[in-house]
Amino acid sequence: MLRPLKMQKVRVAAVKSITNSLLSDLHNLGMVEIRKASAGPFAQGRTVPIYDRISTQWVRMRTIKSMLGLRGGAYREMGVEQALGEAEKIQIAEPLKRDHDRLSALNSELSALEQKLKGAKKLLHFGSVDFSAAKSHYISLYAGTVPSVKIASLRKSIPPSCELASRVGKAEAVVLVLCKNEEAVTSAVDLTLSKHGFSPINVSDFTTPAATVKRINAEIASKKAEISAVEKDISAYASKYGGQVTALERTLAVWAERGLTTKDFGIGNDSFILEGWVVEKEYAKLESHLKSKFGGKAYVERIEGENSPTVLENPESTKQFQFLVELFSLPKPDEIDPSLILLITVPIMYGLMLGDVFYGLISFLLAGWMMGKVKKGGLGYEVARIWKFSAIAGIIFGIIFDEWMGLSSLQWIQFLQGWGLPLGISAPIYYGFSRIHNMGLLLGFSIILGMLHLAFGFILGAINEWHHNRKHAYGKLAWIGLEIGGFFLVMIYVLAMFPAGWAAPAAAIFFVSLVVILWAEGMMGAVELPAILGNSLSYARIAAVGIAGVALAEVINESFLPGPEQGLMLLIILPVFVVLHVLNAGLAMVESIVQGGRLNLVEFYGKFFHGGGRAFAPFSVEKFKQ
Numbered sequence: 001m002l003r004p005l006k007m008q009k010v011r012v013a014a015v016k017s018i019t020n021s022l023l024s025d026l027h028n029l030g031m032v033e034i035r036k037a038s039a040g041p042f043a044q045g046r047t048v049p050i051y052d053r054i055s056t057q058w059v060r061m062r063t064i065k066s067m068l069g070l071r072g073g074a075y076r077e078m079g080v081e082q083a084l085g086e087a088e089k090i091q092i093a094e095p096l097k098r099d100h101d102r103l104s105a106l107n108s109e110l111s112a113l114e115q116k117l118k119g120a121k122k123l124l125h126f127g128s129v130d131f132s133a134a135k136s137h138y139i140s141l142y143a144g145t146v147p148s149v150k151i152a153s154l155r156k157s158i159p160p161s162c163e164l165a166s167r168v169g170k171a172e173a174v175v176l177v178l179c180k181n182e183e184a185v186t187s188a189v190d191l192t193l194s195k196h197g198f199s200p201i202n203v204s205d206f207t208t209p210a211a212t213v214k215r216i217n218a219e220i221a222s223k224k225a226e227i228s229a230v231e232k233d234i235s236a237y238a239s240k241y242g243g244q245v246t247a248l249e250r251t252l253a254v255w256a257e258r259g260l261t262t263k264d265f266g267i268g269n270d271s272f273i274l275e276g277w278v279v280e281k282e283y284a285k286l287e288s289h290l291k292s293k294f295g296g297k298a299y300v301e302r303i304e305g306e307n308s309p310t311v312l313e314n315p316e317s318t319k320q321f322q323f324l325v326e327l328f329s330l331p332k333p334d335e336i337d338p339s340l341i342l343l344i345t346v347p348i349m350y351g352l353m354l355g356d357v358f359y360g361l362i363s364f365l366l367a368g369w370m371m372g373k374v375k376k377g378g379l380g381y382e383v384a385r386i387w388k389f390s391a392i393a394g395i396i397f398g399i400i401f402d403e404w405m406g407l408s409s410l411q412w413i414q415f416l417q418g419w420g421l422p423l424g425i426s427a428p429i430y431y432g433f434s435r436i437h438n439m440g441l442l443l444g445f446s447i448i449l450g451m452l453h454l455a456f457g458f459i460l461g462a463i464n465e466w467h468h469n470r471k472h473a474y475g476k477l478a479w480i481g482l483e484i485g486g487f488f489l490v491m492i493y494v495l496a497m498f499p500a501g502w503a504a505p506a507a508a509i510f511f512v513s514l515v516v517i518l519w520a521e522g523m524m525g526a527v528e529l530p531a532i533l534g535n536s537l538s539y540a541r542i543a544a545v546g547i548a549g550v551a552l553a554e555v556i557n558e559s560f561l562p563g564p565e566q567g568l569m570l571l572i573i574l575p576v577f578v579v580l581h582v583l584n585a586g587l588a589m590v591e592s593i594v595q596g597g598r599l600n601l602v603e604f605y606g607k608f609f610h611g612g613g614r615a616f617a618p619f620s621v622e623k624f625k626q
Contacts, residue, residue: 006280009305014298023258030620034276042266051259057087058252068238073246119201123209125167131206142177144200310613320385329611349596351393353545358405359585360394402432406553450539457607475520478513485510549588
C-alpha cells in the first residue's frame, strides 16, 4: 500500500489464426496494457483488413444514436461479422437526417413567429389601427419601443408633420409614428428615433393587432403540431431501433479498438507478437488463462522493460486520498505512494486549525450534504469525502481544546443554567488546552510539528532515492540533521531554553549536515538552505489560523450571546448570533482547507515526491460498458 503495485512487462506470441479470439479474450480480461512491440525480425503491425468497414459502421451507429437522442448503451459481446451485418441492415440515417433538417427549419420558423407574436401583443393597445391600411405611398409608419424615460423628449423632438401615439409602461413605451412619406421628413424621424433608442417592431404583414395576434397564434399552433409529428416519427425510429443501435455502437467501438490495436503488434508470416504491462501478481492468472484457452497457439513470457505504468492499490476507505494523489500527480512506479500518509496528515492539519466541536459538526454535515449533491466519483465528491473525514479530526481537536463555538464546556453549562436548566454543575468537567491563553506554547508546538513533518518527508525522500542514488539519499537524511542542529542552536542562543553546553554538539550536527548537503546536492543544496527555515516557519499558520478563529468566535459571543434578560431583542440577536457563527465557521473551514493543503502538498510533498508517473491503461472492454 505504501508503494505502487509491482508491474511486469510481458510478451505474448501467437499464431495468426487466433488473432480475433485472442484480442477478444485480452479485452475482456482487462489485465494487459498493450504497448508497441519491439518487433525485431517481425514486421511492423497494421490495422486488421476489416478495420475500415468496422470504423465506417461504428461512425454510422454513433450518428444514428445521436439523431435518435439516445445515451449509453448495453454492450453485447458478439462476433465482428455479426455486428457488421446487423449494422449494415439498419438503413435509417437518411430519413432521420430529413426529419432533423425539417425539425430545425420548423423550430426556426416557430422562433420567428413567437418573436413576431411578442411584437403584436405590444401593439394591442392600438386595437383600432389597421396596419395594412395605414401604410401607403404617401404615409410612413413607424412602430416600436423606446425607453420610458425618453418618451417625453421624443414627443418634443418629433417633426410637427408627424403624429405620435404611445402606451407608456414602467421600463419601455410602445410608440406609433405616422409621417408624410417625404425624404426630408423620414430622414429627420429616422435620426430622432435612433437618438431615443428606438427598437422597431416588424409590422409588414400586420392587420389590426388583435387579428394579427389571433392569426399568429394559429400559425404557432400549426407549427407546433408539425414539430410534434416529426418528433413522433423520430421517437418511432428510437422505439424500433434504439436498443439495437446503442448495443451495436458499443460493440463496434470495442471491435474498432481491437482492430486498431494490431498496429502495435509485430507481424510474421504465420504468427504475431504483442508486448505490454501487467500487474506482477496477475501474471500467473494471465499465463494460466492463455494456456487453458489456446493451448500451444499462444504463449506468454516475462521480459525486461522500462517506463512501466503506475497502479495504486489502497483500501476503499482511503480512496479519496488516493484520488488526491492522482489529481496532483501520480508517483512513479518506484516511489512511495503517499495516499495512506495523507490519510493521517491532512485531517491532523485541518483538525488543529479548525479545532472546534460545533464547527467540526458543521463541516461534517456540509460535506455530507455536498456528497449527496454531486456526481459520485467526481472531483467535488472526492473533495467532500476528504473534507468529511477531516471534519472528524476537527471535532476531536475541539474536544481536546475544549472549544464549542468559542465557548468552553463550562461556559456552555453556565449559559444553559442561565436559561433555567438545572444542571447543578459549577466546576469544569475537564480542562482543555485553551489556544487563546497558550498562544506562545501553541506557536512553538506548531513549528515543532512542522519540523517533524518535514523530517518525515526527508526520510521518505531518502527511501525513494536509496536504490537510485545513495548520494542523494544521504543528502535527504542530512537535512534532518540540519533541522535538529538549527533547532537547538536557536533554542540556546535566541530563546535561552537549553544549557549553553549543548551548543557545541548542536553546532557540530548542523555543520556536518551542511557539508553533507553541499557534497550530495551541490549548489542546489546551498540555494535551498534559506527555504528550510521558511518551510519550518510556515507551520506557524496552524497556530495563527486557529487563534484567529477562536478570537473571532469570542468577539461574537461577547457581543451577541443570547440571554433571557434581552427579552424581545432576542428576535434580532439570535439570528445575528447564528449567522455570524456560521460565517466564522465557513471562514475557518476555508482557511483550514487551503492552509492545510499548502502544508501537505507544497512544504511536505516537496521533500520526497517527484511524481510524473504514467497511469496504467489496460486494454479493457469495461470502459465501453459505462
